[in-house]
Amino acid sequence: MNMAEWLDRTSRHRGDAPALFLGPTLVADYRGFRDRASALARALTDRGIRPGDRVAIFMKNCPDYLIVLYGIWYAGAVAVPINAKLHGKEAAWIIGDSGAGLAFVTPDAWQGLVDATPIRVIDTTTDEFADMIRGDGDGDAPVSRGPDGLAWLFYTSGTTGRPKGVQITHGMLATMSLCYQVDVDPVAPADAAFYAAPMSHGAGLYAPIHVRMGARHVCPVSAGFDAAEVLDAAAAQGPLSMFMAPTMVRRLTDEARRKGSRGDGIRTIVYGGGPMYRADIEEAVALFGPRFVQIYGQGECPMGISVLSRDEVADRAHPRWRDRLGSVGRAQSAVQVAIGDADGRPVPTGAMGEIMVRGGPVMPGYWQDPQATARTLRDGWLMTGDVGRLDEDGYLTLQDRSKDVIISGGTNIYPREIEDVLLTHPEVHECAIVGRPSAEWGEDVVAFVVRHPGSTVDDHALDELCLAQIARFKRPKQYRYLQELPKNNYGKVLKTELRQMLGTEDT
């Protein structure tokens, strides 16, 4: 089924319901949203776009983003959303790899792109675009697509090497959306999706379930993440639900403290995409209350591997609540999760190994990259490249990316464990642990630490903290102090760059 069907149906039975907002301003109801998307599909067809063709979206978050996404789907074509923060050259590389014949852009993103790609670029603030979306209320139904039909090429964030295009089908999107409704948070028509994180990533993947339920879609005027704006919008337009990376939750908590806000109007913050430190989520729940749900996913199984529910995130009574809060929860309804050894054979409950997933939301493979597909999909299982363990109750705890595990003196050291300890120091703002080759031990542990402004915390104090909480051999052999950690455009720490700072090779 084409995901645009959900928009078509909602527009028929709830056409007057408010759909798209820019900040507090209503841009379109569901009938208007559908008319514009189907008009755009016609305009795309007129410009030679055929079902299965790729169309790039290099846009900041805005209501037109959804019109473009759904217009592409109405035409049966494949969306290639690209993070608007990427350099024009990086975007051009993705466009070239995907074979997109057309790109929609917002003005701020596009100049670099025009210089770097020969394809047709349409600025969504121009009259040309306004003409393309001018509907007459008589648009065509979505082009029929089966569940295996490609809907979205999702380029991985490329923390290691070139990004790869994950093929996301209409069937995967339908399944992950239904899992959102069952496992993550049931959406009601009065709710709103608030797009605080890039729509090219997780936030955009949550649009379809909100379309299905006829809920509102609110794009921040800042077009990005601004903690003060989130709090104000929630108070004025709640109930709002949104996806946030862990660093955004941290910033929201700091801002709410400054403002004396407790997050009124926020229905749900779904967090994930990177490790959430326990201290940060405990503080956020203490301040905002039970408004948080954690998900674990990756482009290859978007937003769809496991979930730690609202009640579990807020629970402080269960004898093992701390362990559970440090986990990524239990498998979502449509997938099976297992832990495998180096050959992908299941290991006993509680043992550490690579996390493997199979089920409806798992990708059929990477775009035109059979070698990478064969490495990642084995015997029907997605090898996630994440290391973790499952307990007897089915809770999955992530340790690290397998590439980040440090092997010192023949023993595995999981950076996350040391990072968790260092972050309990009130003067440590951020930290990241990496391995450095050592002739004596194989690898040594090195800590990169960002201190709070004015802090004088030193090696000695941090060493004491580690010695009080973890085995001696795990404590860092060296501390390096930085102003900030290198991060990619999704806020993920680039350990590759940290290793390069140490002068080590990285693949």
Ligand code: AMP
């Ligand atoms: P991406 O494909 O860019 O979304 O990155 C996916 C990776 O982010 C996963 O393979 C994990 O390593 C990490 N990740 C995603 N969700 C979580 C989470 N809830 N906790 C810790 N790490 C996560």
